[in-house]
Amino acid sequence: xxxxxxxxxxxGFIGVLLLSCAAYAQxxxxxxxxxxxxxxxxYEQPICPGEGYIWTPGYWAxxxxxxxxxxxxxxxxxRPGFLWTPGYWAxGGRxxxxxxxxxxxxxxxxxxxxxxxxxxxxxxxxxRWEHDHFYYNRTVNNVNVxxxxxxxxxxxxxxxxxxxxxxxxxxxxxxxxxxxxxxxxYHGRHIGPVSEQxxxxxxxRGNPEMRASSNHGRPPIAATERPGSFSGHxxxxxxxxxxxxxxxxxxxxxxQMDHAIHANELPAHSRPQPSNSGDGKYQQQxxxxxxxxxxxxxxxxxxxxxxxxxxxxxxxNDTRMQQVEQRHQQQTQQMAQRHEQQQxxxxxxxxxxxxxxxxxxxxxPKGKP
Numbered sequence: 001x002x003x004x005x006x007x008x009x010x011x012g013f014i015g016v017l018l019l020s021c022a023a024y025a026q027x028x029x030x031x032x033x034x035x036x037x038x039x040x041x042x043y044e045q046p047i048c049p050g051e052g053y054i055w056t057p058g059y060w061a062x063x064x065x066x067x068x069x070x071x072x073x074x075x076x077x078x079r080p081g082f083l084w085t086p087g088y089w090a091x092g093g094r095x096x097x098x099x100x101x102x103x104x105x106x107x108x109x110x111x112x113x114x115x116x117x118x119x120x121x122x123x124x125x126x127x128r129w130e131h132d133h134f135y136y137n138r139t140v141n142n143v144n145v146x147x148x149x150x151x152x153x154x155x156x157x158x159x160x161x162x163x164x165x166x167x168x169x170x171x172x173x174x175x176x177x178x179x180x181x182x183x184x185x186y187h188g189r190h191i192g193p194v195s196e197q198x199x200x201x202x203x204x205r206g207n208p209e210m211r212a213s214s215n216h217g218r219p220p221i222a223a224t225e226r227p228g229s230f231s232g233h234x235x236x237x238x239x240x241x242x243x244x245x246x247x248x249x250x251x252x253x254x255x256q257m258d259h260a261i262h263a264n265e266l267p268a269h270s271r272p273q274p275s276n277s278g279d280g281k282y283q284q285q286x287x288x289x290x291x292x293x294x295x296x297x298x299x300x301x302x303x304x305x306x307x308x309x310x311x312x313x314x315x316x317n318d319t320r321m322q323q324v325e326q327r328h329q330q331q332t333q334q335m336a337q338r339h340e341q342q343q344x345x346x347x348x349x350x351x352x353x354x355x356x357x358x359x360x361x362x363x364x365p366k367g368k369p
Contacts, residue, residue: 032095034322036173037067038212039164039242043222045117045142046234049074051150052134055126055141056084056197057115058222060166060212062098063205067212067244069219070204071235072117073227078103078194080132083124085185086110091170093308094325104190109183111168112176117141118156121176125156164242171317200227217242282350289346293339300335304328 037060045055058072075084087101088111101110107124118126118140127136135150136143143151167173178186193201204210207230209220218241225234307324316324 031062031064032092032097033062033067033089034095034325035246036091036096036167036170037062037089038166038217038244040113040115040166041069041218041222041238041242042164042240043072043238044236045072046074046223046225046236048136048141048143048148049225049234050076051148052077052080054082054084054134055117056101057086057117057119058219059087059115060089061201061205063211068205068207068210069212069215069222070201070210071219071221071230072115072223073200073229074225075194075197075227077134078191080134081105081129082191083107083129085190086113086115086119088113089167091168091173091312093305093312094328095321096167096170100192102186102190102192103194104185104188106181106185106188108185108190109178112174113166113168114163120156121174122179122182125154166242169312171315171321196227200224203228203230212244213246215241217244282346285346289342293342296335296339300331304331 040058043058048055053074054077056073056075059070060067061070062068077083082103082105085102085104085108087099089096089098090111091097099111102108109122110119112121113119114121118124118137125137126140127134129135130150133150135152136148137156138145138151138153139155145151163174165172165174168176207221208214215238218238220237221230221235222238223236224230225232229235307328311321311324
């Protein structure tokens, strides 16, 4: 969860939240996108550059206004025994969120996505560690046996067919859930992407040809031999593109759910503190207002969560999802504005009530020095 400093008003909070969402869009973390990414392109795997390199499949990332392709590449494992769990997109009730990949001793859940090359939805069939050496399954990996001798051949049954869907849940997504072992892998010992992977992603984001609106789901560089090597014989183009079902351009059609502000994302009201003025009536009014506003929060939050559950049960399309999110945005802003106005009105009444007493005190005859 993003942390925000305490600010003076809910209206100010909403403004900060909107600006924060725009900033996060530049790095593709924590952003809800209103429509799912394109299908996975078909491409060939470059040859493994050396022992200890693990294949990390390509994926679609979000740049703030468009998806872009991050080519699959071979990455040197950060330590012996570690395997790569690919990242994946999944419907989160308010849009599609990206779950970042990670390194760990066990492959966790990656959305049931069939990335190929050993990542067929669950687990990893591309190789295994034996002590400090990685052994490659040549059935699903492109390995030069004259340079790498740690290999074996095991036929892998792909139970997920040739599905190229690149996201989990939502409209048309993969309907898979993590096993208990996969959940344990996520909560167990692991580390995030290494610096080479981060630079690789940044290079892809800065390449206009990798944008889905430019390549229409068929990136000119679908895989590379090493991170960031976007040219030469090790840069593999896509043999076949993926379907890209982007909504028509228009208002709020950039994809980022900048309107995904909900009741449960607003800061909680602070309970009124005892007044120094000793005005018990004003204190009671503050308590009543606090209770009433808390009820407003809870009721709106429950309604919005119920809407999200219904959308998921109905497997609503992207247009319907966005309509509901826009309504939630309006509901939340209206409530925030109403609560702020109520607080201001009560403060004004208290000031007006105190002013005559202050004036009377100021107009009293002053004593002799």
